[in-house]
Amino acid sequence: MINNYKSVSNRYLKYNKKRTQLMIIGIILSIALISSIGTFLLALQNSFVQEQINLNGNYHIILKNIDKEKFEKIKNNPQIEFISPENEMVYDNFVGNKKINVKSGNKSLFNIENVQIKEGRLPEKNNEIVIESWILKYFKKPINIGDKLKVDNKEYILVGIANDKWDSKASGITNGYVLDINVEKDIKNLPIYIKIKDNANKRDVINDITKLVGKNNIAENDRLLKFTGESKDKSMNGALFGIGAIVVGIVVMATIMLIYNAFNISIAERIKQFGQLKAMGATKKQIRTLILREATTIIIIAMPIGLFLGIISIFGILGIFKSFTREADIKFIISPIVIIGSMVIGATSVYISALLPAIKVSKISPLVAISSSNSISKEKIKKSRRKYNLNKMLKVNQIMAIKNIKRNKKRFYITSISMAMSVILFISFISFAKYAGNFTEKITEESKMSFRISQNFEGDREYFIDDNMLESIEKLNGIENAYSSYTPIKLKAVVDEYVIPKIIKDQNYDFINTVKYENKDYKYLSVLMNAFDKNKLEALNPYVSSGSIDNLKENEVIVIKNEKMPNAILSPVMNLKVGDEIKIDPNYFYKQERLTQDQYSKGLEPKIEENAKDSYNKNQLITLKVSAVIDDAPYYLGMNGIQKIILPTENLKSIIKDNDVAKSQFNRESVGIKCDSKNVDKVEKELNSFIKMYPDFNVKNVEDLNKEAMAYNLLPIILLLGFTIVITLISSINIINTISTNITIRTKEIASLKAIGMTSKELKSMICLEGMCFGIYGGIVGSIVGTILSYIIYLKFSEIKGFAYNIPYIEIIVAIVGVIVIGYISALIPMKKLRKSNIIEAIKEN
Numbered sequence: 001m002i003n004n005y006k007s008v009s010n011r012y013l014k015y016n017k018k019r020t021q022l023m024i025i026g027i028i029l030s031i032a033l034i035s036s037i038g039t040f041l042l043a044l045q046n047s048f049v050q051e052q053i054n055l056n057g058n059y060h061i062i063l064k065n066i067d068k069e070k071f072e073k074i075k076n077n078p079q080i081e082f083i084s085p086e087n088e089m090v091y092d093n094f095v096g097n098k099k100i101n102v103k104s105g106n107k108s109l110f111n112i113e114n115v116q117i118k119e120g121r122l123p124e125k126n127n128e129i130v131i132e133s134w135i136l137k138y139f140k141k142p143i144n145i146g147d148k149l150k151v152d153n154k155e156y157i158l159v160g161i162a163n164d165k166w167d168s169k170a171s172g173i174t175n176g177y178v179l180d181i182n183v184e185k186d187i188k189n190l191p192i193y194i195k196i197k198d199n200a201n202k203r204d205v206i207n208d209i210t211k212l213v214g215k216n217n218i219a220e221n222d223r224l225l226k227f228t229g230e231s232k233d234k235s236m237n238g239a240l241f242g243i244g245a246i247v248v249g250i251v252v253m254a255t256i257m258l259i260y261n262a263f264n265i266s267i268a269e270r271i272k273q274f275g276q277l278k279a280m281g282a283t284k285k286q287i288r289t290l291i292l293r294e295a296t297t298i299i300i301i302a303m304p305i306g307l308f309l310g311i312i313s314i315f316g317i318l319g320i321f322k323s324f325t326r327e328a329d330i331k332f333i334i335s336p337i338v339i340i341g342s343m344v345i346g347a348t349s350v351y352i353s354a355l356l357p358a359i360k361v362s363k364i365s366p367l368v369a370i371s372s373s374n375s376i377s378k379e380k381i382k383k384s385r386r387k388y389n390l391n392k393m394l395k396v397n398q399i400m401a402i403k404n405i406k407r408n409k410k411r412f413y414i415t416s417i418s419m420a421m422s423v424i425l426f427i428s429f430i431s432f433a434k435y436a437g438n439f440t441e442k443i444t445e446e447s448k449m450s451f452r453i454s455q456n457f458e459g460d461r462e463y464f465i466d467d468n469m470l471e472s473i474e475k476l477n478g479i480e481n482a483y484s485s486y487t488p489i490k491l492k493a494v495v496d497e498y499v500i501p502k503i504i505k506d507q508n509y510d511f512i513n514t515v516k517y518e519n520k521d522y523k524y525l526s527v528l529m530n531a532f533d534k535n536k537l538e539a540l541n542p543y544v545s546s547g548s549i550d551n552l553k554e555n556e557v558i559v560i561k562n563e564k565m566p567n568a569i570l571s572p573v574m575n576l577k578v579g580d581e582i583k584i585d586p587n588y589f590y591k592q593e594r595l596t597q598d599q600y601s602k603g604l605e606p607k608i609e610e611n612a613k614d615s616y617n618k619n620q621l622i623t624l625k626v627s628a629v630i631d632d633a634p635y636y637l638g639m640n641g642i643q644k645i646i647l648p649t650e651n652l653k654s655i656i657k658d659n660d661v662a663k664s665q666f667n668r669e670s671v672g673i674k675c676d677s678k679n680v681d682k683v684e685k686e687l688n689s690f691i692k693m694y695p696d697f698n699v700k701n702v703e704d705l706n707k708e709a710m711a712y713n714l715l716p717i718i719l720l721l722g723f724t725i726v727i728t729l730i731s732s733i734n735i736i737n738t739i740s741t742n743i744t745i746r747t748k749e750i751a752s753l754k755a756i757g758m759t760s761k762e763l764k765s766m767i768c769l770e771g772m773c774f775g776i777y778g779g780i781v782g783s784i785v786g787t788i789l790s791y792i793i794y795l796k797f798s799e800i801k802g803f804a805y806n807i808p809y810i811e812i813i814v815a816i817v818g819v820i821v822i823g824y825i826s827a828l829i830p831m832k833k834l835r836k837s838n839i840i841e842a843i844k845e846n
Helices: 007-015 017-056 068-075 108-112 133-138 202-213 222-227 234-268 271-279 284-324 336-363 366-371 385-393 396-407 409-437 467-474 534-538 597-601 649-655 660-665 677-691 703-744 747-755 760-798 809-828 831-836 839-844
Strands: 061-063 080-085 087-095 098-105 117-120 128-132 148-151 154-162 173-179 192-196 218-220 451-455 479-486 489-495 513-517 520-532 544-547 556-560 563-565 569-571 581-585 590-592 608-610 622-630 643-648 668-675 697-701
Touching: 007 017, 007 284, 017 222, 017 234, 017 284, 017 336, 017 703, 061 202, 068 080, 068 192, 068 202, 080 108, 087 133, 098 108, 098 133, 108 173, 108 192, 128 133, 128 148, 133 154, 154 173, 192 202, 202 218, 234 336, 234 409, 234 760, 271 284, 271 336, 284 336, 409 703, 409 760, 409 809, 451 677, 467 479, 467 668, 467 677, 479 534, 489 660, 520 649, 534 643, 622 643, 643 649, 668 677, 677 697, 703 760, 703 809, 747 760, 760 809, 760 831
Parallel strands: 098 173, 128 154, 520 643, 556 622
Antiparallel strands: 061 192, 061 218, 080 192, 087 098, 117 154, 128 173, 148 154, 451 668, 451 697, 479 668, 489 520, 489 581, 513 520, 544 622, 556 643, 563 569, 581 622, 590 608
């Protein structure tokens, strides 16, 4: 019987420091992977939730037509966090031509409106007010906390300055927040905003309130609810949870595989030592205890480091994001669930990974274990012409490398699976990042604008910006560029059915009809023709995905590929590529009556006139040729769900020259202005002074609005890219760890080859070829499994927002090439030590 046999495990770990370090690194990376994905998903979810709160408010439901009794009943519900009636009143000429929207309610209103105090405090009395910071510069005299403000005929004391709401500056209407202690006395005609507690079952609470007030008197903030997985749309909730489950499932499987490989390679090469222990009297239970004791020691060392690295990696990514932009306030969340979950999964994975080979080792007889004959398969000698030709083509060391790979089948499978897992992680998570990117707005030229000049839209007449007004705008100091936006002209297109993508056909949209052309059936649908001036066309160059926009001829056009369709579908309306032709009806018109505000308020519907046809002949259509394709529209080009076409201004004028209705509709309706962010205040003063000469137009400062939108759109991209870097790094280190371990534990074998005459160059060639071959095997298997997983992830994402699936060819190529290169580099790392090692000492090593 062995005395104090448990000490053997710690002695082994200390004696084989290199092997122990490699195992610990593998487990650290695995735990870091779990904790980083958990922290990452929480940060991503929080960014979407915070964006919706900033955009729409911190509430879950709005009620209307509620009496005092029902209000009190809901208010006393312990699952309600905030509830307030809200009274809104917009007043003109608050400061100059700027308006103020005074919002009053009880104390909960300030939480519901997400009022963030920058200076001062929230109102505590009826005569106190908080206003946004952007409006301060428009006062003729500086205004401070404690000063009196007059709104209409009422006087308030300014007690606080709040952070700006995302759209108030652009609209020219500041928000003012007032406490009304009497607001609950008469709530019949006021909307009631409700925020449910975070730990409550929101669906149950909403259902209970719906039963109380009636479904016609309740509206949900579904955009906020869907990002917490509590939308009324069950398929949406299922899709979100499905995506999370798949991602976490991949990570857990990867973790188990990586840890299992780290242990298995080590234990498989120590079978001889375990055989010696069994020969000396160690029982099966003692062998298992030794291995599990090693696992416990490694867990104690690796777990805190892995948790720290995983969390700090996401913290670093968020830090990088905050250094780029200060517009979005994103919280870094360290969740106890993530930490505990990572610890449980990590520890369970380590013990399972240690226990499985431990059980197998404990069952092997001492003689078989000492001889290590179970792990090496003898090659069967077969006469083969192919093998003869291979032997002629390759050198001895290269043939040995290929044979060495499968000589130890256990090691071959473990190493190949480990490398395949790295490829699977890379492909599946890059795909996840791409699909998640479809849920954010793209950063475009529109988001780079600082100001926009457009009509007031307060009367029943239409006013447009003529060439003289545009010239005057361009001459103002500080303006870098002025971009004209013309009214998009709706025309009809006649196209072959195969041009319409299957995903669009399957939706059976009613705006896609059939028309006869030359007595044959074609598809008949609308297109929006957008005219661009020269400087606006030049700005398109970076966005062109195929073709060219230089020197467009008369009937050459640019088409926008992706379109937001009804039913949350993101897809091309037409599959058009460079060189394709589209037939257009230049005489089609669509005319909608312009109603006054009074007519709209009375519920009148505008009259619509159009001259769609049932059939066409050749002379009634013109043919346009696609010169370039742009994936996503870089400017706002009109309503969603219609194919967008861009062409030079003069070319569009030529197309509609005989279409009187279209000609009357074609006007410059607004001008976007780009200027240096340092000169925004100076340019704004210039524009405000200039616009006084044009009372039917207004200037909107969209600088902050666009910055905030860009910040929130950029955050998921940075998070996803950052996490992709983390995944790539973990995958790469896993490959290096696996290959290095594989070679390090073969020191005796490699020393024997050197002893019989193999040169260092030949040895290096053999080992590097082994590393590359493992990369090829792992790359192929990983690419197949990774592609399948990318499709499964796509299916879940497409339940929320429809878009076409594309096989990730680029990711597959990058992954296979990357894993082969990393396999080659990984083989070089232990070579330095092997070259310096003493042959005799290495051969003696057990």
